[in-house]
Amino acid sequence: MKRVAKPVFFIVALLILFLTYTATFGIKGQNGDNSNTYIKGVSDIRWGIDINGGVEATFSPATSTKATKEQIDSAKSIIEVRMTSKHITDYELYTDYDHDRIIVRFPWKNDETTFDPEGAIQELSATAMLTFREGGEYTTTENGSDGQPVYKTPKGTTADSIILQGSDIKSAKAEMSQDQTSGTSKYLVGLELNDSGTEKFAEATERLQGKVISIWMDDVMISSPTVNAVITDGKCTIEGNFTAAEASALANKITAGALPFKLTTTNFSTISPLLGASSLHAMLIAGCIAFAIICIFMLFVFRLPGFVAIIALLGQIALSFAAVSGYFPFVNSFTMTLPGIAGIILSIGMGVDANIITASRIKEELWAGKTLDGAIQKGDDNSFWAIFDGNITVIIVALILMGVFGPTNILSMIFGPSTTGSIYSFGYTLLIGIIGNFVFGVTATRLMTKSLSGFKFARSKWLYGGAAK
Structure with missing residues (x-):
């Protein structure tokens, strides 16, 4: 067996414990009266209708x-x-x-x-009806909540001459720029136009150099910049004294698209939730008790591999919650529903099973007379494909559930939107849990076990389920 360096166990274990702590509690800070969330935890999870109403x-x-x-x-x-x-x-x-x-x-x-x-x-x-209009004529003026004037309802040429609409926008995102004069930061919305929008905007900026092209959201003017140059690359920005949240909200509305008509409620x-806060608390206590029983079972039956398995399971559970809460900047937060919780529970069961298979194979090899290193290597090799086959089939099922019952589902007419969304949630958490099983239950477990076996105190076969000597 190829030895793994002794420090590897501590490095992997500390990384898993760090992930577990931060994914559970998050990392938050206080800036004056404002509370900032740097890393999201369990408290940031958005619970579904069935749990939170x-x-x-x-x-x-x-x-x-x-x-x-x-x-x-x-x-x-x-x-x-x-x-x-x-x-x-x-x-x-x-x-x-x-x-x-x-x-x-x-x-x-x-x-x-x-x-x-x-x-x-x-x-x-x-409605998020974004329009670029010639000129900056308006009908009424109101005072906003910040005391600044708000110009409403275009008139004259501005009302009649629409240069761009929301359908001409390819993408929108919030950006931050630095004012070279004052050194202060300001937030804006960067736009990228599609081909038709690029052509229209190039013609308009060439025709209206030195004049105003106002930008409107519904009937409110949000910006009225003067055209200084011809813009032919289809990229422009909206500036309007935005806060970071306002710039992000505006970009999201533009990206989501404009409704074909104004809606009234x-x-x-x-x-009301089917499962209230008290029931959720009871479920949390039951989960902790169940996990404690699993830990005791793993330690009693499999000893040292059982101890390693407990650390790996913590990592798998932490990854499942991190993928839901928005812990990772590149993964959006996800609505946690009762079927989603069921997906996590099922994946944890698969993780326990993976560790049991590996530990059992190591134990069998020891009783067959193998050396400790040989038993660990042989047990890992013999158990891998059994774990792989079982998990890969579950991944395929989870992907099918997400593809068929997801937001772009093809079976909503049969099962209804409520059911399809719930099944998608189940598939998502199940998929993340199984990926976590490969990362922690297979890779991390084996690294930690091989690393521990290099310590003198951990060379006893009895610690791995073999005969006491």
């Missing part, structure tokens, strides 16, 4: 003209994009073509404390 709202077009089926479908798809862009999969979305209605149910935000349904649906029904209400 949520909102039910009915939207209708704010017009007396009957909407077409295509317009209703377009509005529905945009609302769905807004949901999935926030990684909220635990939602239900229905259309009623006869009465021009869209019914949606979605969970509360994880940091929601006021539980105001009207506020919760506001960002969903926002004809009805909204709260949805």
